Amino acid sequence: MRRRPLLALGAGALALGPGRRVAAQGAAQGFPTRPVRLVVAFPPGGPTDVVARILAERMGRELGQAIVVENRGGANGNIAAEAVSKSEADGYTLLYNTSSIAISRALYRKLAYDVLQDLVPVSLTAASPLALVVNPAMPPRDPAGFIAWVKAEGGRLSYSSGGVGNISHLVSYLVLRHIGAEAVHVPYRGTAAALTDTAAGNVQFTSDTVVTALPLIQDGRVRAIAVSSAERTPLLPEVPTMSESGLTPPGFDLGAWQGIMAPAKTPPEVVARLNAAVAATLADPEVRGRLMQQGARPTGGSAADFARYLGNEVAFWTRVVKESGATAE
Structure with missing residues (x-):
């Protein structure tokens, strides 16, 4: 299964038909005239929230109005997504979410919103590869060792994730499927607990974003085996x-x-x-540096590019979720 690279997107504007341009110009004239609310789909203090706040501060200066961050965590980001989808469509309420929103469409049997119908993409902002990590007391030190180890254990090993259908679960599933091995999936309520229990040795391995796993990798509490991006990340060049x-x-x-x-x-x-x-925010060298320090690679691009990418993501994760058998209520 090939993955299309996360688009190397350039900033751009939406194309408007002549019939819609006048009305849109009227709606956008002087926008914004009051603070804009950015609803972050995850709790405060986590890696997504940290990146969102870095961007919000600089975007507010660019727009001439404050971007007020509001955290509405829960249900893998769906509580925030539903709330924003039902908000006034005037640009003053925005959603800050992650790739989990593309997975949720296939994972949850009943959602009160449709990401492709009830929300409109504005811009990608950042991306982070996932790292496959093991407890440092475990034998493997490289991918070849990992493959041999998992196969030799014959399904007796366990791996953690941030929950059934979480991207951390599905990446480990894809690895195991490709190498023809099995392991017991142990879902947690969030990746922080999953990573901590891997470091403690209660489970043997996990996959998590480099953003989240990097401090534990640097402290030697987990050992990185491989990353999910097409190229090595500068944060873990070896x-x-x-x-x-x-x-x-x-x-x-x-x-x-x-x-x-x-x-x-x-x-x-x-x-x-x-x-x-x-786009202006992501072009700021200071912002880019702060994002990279968090393990998040600045992306950006036009709204139309994001819409196409989102459609591809939904299609990809729908296939993976179906193949994995993952479901959530």
Whole structure:
């Protein structure tokens, strides 16, 4: 299974048909005239929240109005997504979510919103590859050792994740499927607990974003085996990619992305104004440096590019969720 690389996107504006341009210009004139609310789909203090706040501060300066961050965690990001999808489509309420929103469409049997119908993409903001890590007391020190170890154990090993259908679960599933091995999945309520228990030796391995796993890797509490991006990450230059080391098919390129969305029917020129603010923010060297320190690679791009990418992500994760058998209520 190949993965399309996370797009190397350039900032751009939406194209408008002539019939819609006048109305949109009227809606966008002077926007924003009051603070904008950015609803972060995860609790305060986590890696997603940290990145969102870095961006919000700089975007607020670009727009001339404060971007007020509001955390609404829960249900793998779906509580925030539903709330924003039902908000006024005027650009003053935005959603900050991650790739989990593309997974949720296939994972949950009943959702009160449809990411492809009830929300409009504004811009991708950042991405982080996932790292496959093991407890440091375990034998493998490299991908070849990991493959031999997991196969030799014959399904007796266990791996943790942030929950059934979480990207950390599905990446480990894809690795195990590709190498033809089995292990017991132990889902946790969030990746922090899953990673901590791997470090403690209660489970043997896990996959998590480099953003989250990096401090534990640097402290020697877990050992990195491979990363899920097409190229090695500068944060872990000695750690090979999954695709180069036989853990996944050639060309495999997967990352946990972050992005901003708005309610459907938000005027296109308001979306374009917000997109331009994101582009200017991500072009700021100080912002880029702060994101990289967090393990998040700045991405950006046009709203139209994000919409296409989101459609591809939904299709990809729908296949993976179906193959894995993962479901959530």
